[in-house]
Amino acid sequence: MLNIGIIGATAYTSLELIKILLRHPEVKISFLGVRRTDRPKISDIFPSLQGQIELPCNSIQEKEVPDNLDVAFITLPPTISMKYVPHFIQKGIKAIDFSADYRFQDSALYEKWYKARHTDSTGITKAVYGLPELFRDKIKNTQLTANPGCYTTATILALAPLLAKGLIEPDDIIVDAKSGVSGKGREAREDTHYCECNENTEAYAVGGHRHSPEIEHILSTQTGKSVSIQFVPHLIPMNRGILCTIYCNPKIRTGASALNDEAALNIYREFYQKEPFIRLKENNTLPKTKDVSHTNFCDIAVKVTEKRIVILSAIDNLIKGAAGQAVQNMNVMCGFKEETGLK
Ligand SMILES: NC(=O)c1ccc[n+]([C@@H]2O[C@H](COP(=O)([O-])OP(=O)(O)OC[C@H]3O[C@@H](n4cnc5c(N)ncnc54)[C@H](OP(=O)(O)O)[C@@H]3O)[C@@H](O)[C@H]2O)c1
Structure with a gap:
């Protein structure tokens, strides 16, 4: 069983991601990170999850990253994600980012459109664009996948x-x-x-x-x-x-x-x-x-x-455009059958 973390657990895309991961036989959700500090249960934020997962959410304000994760999904907005992704990469954890922060290999192009300086110049050049239909072989061998836009x-x-x-x-x-x-x-x-x-x-x-x-x-x-x-x-x-x-x-x-x-x-x-x-x-x-x-x-x-x-x-948009595609990418990165949890 792989240990999974979701950073930005209150997002719409995270709700879909949690639902998919709960039916994935090879993984276990073990960390839910949110910006609030009152440690709510995820089922208090999304009542549809009641009875399925009762994990409390941890604050990500201190940017402390648990060591025991195998894969982290980062579901934060662009320009915020790149502040968190490097912490996972440094610890050897596989990361799948939902934002646009790692989708362009060219930081000048990113900065032109996102009106922010890119603060992870190493990550942006190493990330692989996570569209398995076109880039499956590269996704297999990467530690950092940039999940595409919807x-x-x-x-x-x-x-x-x-x-x-x-x-x-x-x-x-x-x-x-x-x-x-x-x-x-x-x-x-x-x-x-x-x-x-x-x-x-x-x-x-x-x-x-x-x-x-x-x-x-x-x-x-x-x-x-x-x-x-x-x-x-x-x-x-x-x-x-x-x-x-x-x-x-x-x-x-x-x-x-x-x-x-x-x-x-x-x-x-x-x-x-x-x-x-x-x-x-x-x-x-x-x-x-x-x-x-x-x-x-x-x-x-x-x-x-x-x-x-x-x-x-x-x-x-929330599944093939976000959470489903992210799990498809995880399956490719981790050597699972690509449809696992998704069909
Ligand atoms: N929605 C889609 O169809 C879709 C499709 C493809 C990709 N994406 C991308 O996936 C990511 C999530 O999208 P979403 O639509 O699910 O987002 P969302 O529902 O608007 O949620 C955004 C998440 O980011 C957190 N957040 C916002 N600003 C933050 C900050 N400054 N520090 C820490 N956390 C912060 C929010 O926390 P709070 O709850 O505390 O505000 C929330 O958990 C985005 O990068 C988006 O571009 C979305």
Whole structure:
């Protein structure tokens, strides 16, 4: 049994993580770290956990890290995470960070978008981007995994097969993305108040969302081409789920080499043939957030229209977009079967 710690146990993503880890046969949650100092039981914070785990939470204010952990999940916000991650790394503990602090290997790019100095220059260069479908071999051997963002997971998984084959223009891609409100976290904010987001749909951060450079950075690194996207996220009135509709231009439009629906789908079938969490939609069915809710699946469809190729992907932002993907990464890092605890 591996001993697991969660740093930031009061987060939405931590609740999902705890639920998954409780049904994982190879691990035991032994430390829950929170910023408050009154040592609440986790079931007092999340009453749905009552009767399943009664562990008290410890304060992380002193940054004292227990020695007996095998894996630590850090579910703190960006710029806060990097203050904690190095303590685990120094003690030889495997760490999986949920924030953006280790997702860019380039600290200048991070600092431009997160408006903060990166204080762990060693960690940022050593961390591996935790998208197992693309980087499994590197994740196997790393001590520090940067769990991807939720929009980025849905977008990268949708685009990677066609970009890898060089079949779409890499610099003319439009990503129209919609997310449920839990994507913005549990902390109270004006735009996530019930009266603000209920019965409302709106775009936000047009041209300035921080997942945009993450998508471009990872896809450019992976394909060796300069990938450029126009990313527009929307907040929609549901609790969880992400749907991305992605518009791209095929490199070849006419003739025998031009893609049709079946040829495009075959590329995805081949690219993801061994992936346990990718489901391709066929026979004119399309991804829906309901179909992936509370699961670690990413559902993908690809359609070749007269004008563009349209790719659709759906995930649960809290599971494949966060906690489920983190456990998938832990399974890879620790040599467990990748689906353990997740299916
Ligand atoms: N929500 C998603 O769908 C999603 C998806 C992918 C990745 N992520 C990333 O996962 C992480 C957690 O996200 P979330 O949505 O679960 O967050 P959340 O519900 O808003 O919770 C944030 C957590 O961070 C703690 N925290 C905030 N500021 C802190 C500080 N200065 N010092 C110590 N602790 C602090 C909070 O503690 P208190 O309870 O004391 O405030 C809480 O435990 C973030 O990095 C986020 O970007 C989230």
